[in-house]
Amino acid sequence: MIKILYFAQFREQLGIDSEQIQLPRHVHTVETLLAYLRGRGGNWTEVFGADAVVCVAVNHAMVAGQGTVAVGDEIAFFPPVTGG
Amino acid sequence: MIRIQQTNFDLDAEISTLRQHNAAAGAIVAFLGTVRDFSANAQVHAMRLEHYPGMTEKVLHGIEAAAHQRWSLQEVLVIHRTGELLAGEQIVLVATISEHRRDAFAACDFIIDHLKTEAPFWKREQTPQGPRWVSAQKNDQTARERWNR
Numbered sequence: 001m002i003k004i005l006y007f008a009q010f011r012e013q014l015g016i017d018s019e020q021i022q023l024p025r026h027v028h029t030v031e032t033l034l035a036y037l038r039g040r041g042g043n044w045t046e047v048f049g050a051d052a053v054v055c056v057a058v059n060h061a062m063v064a065g066q067g068t069v070a071v072g073d074e075i076a077f078f079p080p081v082t083g084g
Numbered sequence: 085m086i087r088i089q090q091t092n093f094d095l096d097a098e099i100s101t102l103r104q105h106n107a108a109a110g111a112i113v114a115f116l117g118t119v120r121d122f123s124a125n126a127q128v129h130a131m132r133l134e135h136y137p138g139m140t141e142k143v144l145h146g147i148e149a150a151a152h153q154r155w156s157l158q159e160v161l162v163i164h165r166t167g168e169l170l171a172g173e174q175i176v177l178v179a180t181i182s183e184h185r186r187d188a189f190a191a192c193d194f195i196i197d198h199l200k201t202e203a204p205f206w207k208r209e210q211t212p213q214g215p216r217w218v219s220a221q222k223n224d225q226t227a228r229e230r231w232n233r
Contacts, residue, residue, distance in 0.1 A: 007136060008206035009217045057204070060139040076136060076204075080220030083133070083164065083205025084117055084176050084196055 002071065004037075007078035010054075013047045023071050030056045031065040033075065053080055085160070086144045088135065090167040092174060098161065102181055106158040109181045113188040115196050117176040119169050123218070126211040133166045133175065136204035140164075147198045151180070154194065155187040162195065164205065194231055201228040 005018045027033045034056075038048045048054060056063055057076040069075060087093075095116060102112060119131050148160045161179040169175060178195045182188040207218040 005136070007204070008134060008208070057136070057139055060136075060142045062202070076139065078136070078204060079206065079217070081201065081204050082207045082218040082220055083135070083203050084200035084224075 002069065003074045005074065005076040007076065009079055010047055010077055014043055023069065028068060028070075029065065030058065030063055030067045030069060030075070033069050034065075034077075037077075048077075054078075055080060085162070086141055086148060087161075087163045088137075088140055089163065089165060092165070093163050093177060095174070095177065098163070098177060099179065102159060102161060102179060106181045108183070109158045110183055111185040111188040112179060112181050113185070113192040114177060114179040115192050116174060117196075119171050119173050119175060121171040123209060126209065126213065126216065128209045128211055129171055130210040131169045131171075132208045132210070132215075133164075133169060134206045134208070135164075135166050139204050143203045144199065147195055147202065150198070151191045151195050155180075155182065155191045156184075157182050157187060157191055160191070160195065162199070164199070164203070166205070197224070197227045197231065200224045 001020050002023050003018065003020050006014055006016060011017050024036050027036050034048055034054065038045050055078050058067055058069060058073050099112060099114060121128055144162055148162065151157060151160055158181040161177065163177040165175055178192050180188040180191040201224050209216050209218055
């Protein structure tokens with residue numbers, strides 16, 4: 001299983017703050033996980049569309065698209081941060 | 085020291101505590117961030133700050149450690165509030181304590197630049213036209229990149 005978290009407008013647009021899923025067989029990177037989520041259609045395709053700026057953290061560390069994803073990871077998707 | 089909290093903080097009390105802990109230090113620089121009542125032409129009467137518990141603390145501890153490596157500092161204090169905040173309220177305090185002012189000034193500037201671009205906080209403004217997520221500012225990213233030169 002992997003745990004996925006969604007923050008800020010992503011959470012609102014998708015209507016979900018977290019979920020646990022079986023790691024799909026072909027998913028080994030952040031990029032392929034995003035493609036898998038996009039493949040759910042509807043809001044998922046829109047929120048994670050080509051124009052979207054999506055930041056990704058794996059186990060609390062920011063990673064790029066080539067970053068790897070493995071069973072037991074906590075993966076978070078969020079828009080660029082706006083604190084301070 | 086890193087603190088994420090919903091409650092307000094007392095600037096005078098925080099500075100007094102830092103001074104008691106660091107009696108030998110000659111310089112304290114404090115940055116206080118507040119909720120503006122106007123942002124990008126929209127009137128803002130309140131704001132909600134959301135964060136990613138766990139990752140936020142980890143990122144801020146990393147920034148604090150980087151500042152300690154780069155400058156000679158006695159102590160660093162970062163307090164960041166979350167939840168509902170009204171216009172004019174305090175959001176964030178970054179205080180740096182050093183023997184001499186240059187280290188404290190530079191480290192404070194460094195910490196807030198990195199906090200704004202790396203720590204997982206998101207602001208949602210409440211305006212008369214409804215709620216609106218704040219967009220990341222390019223000049224914050226530019227300010228952050230100065231430190232890599």
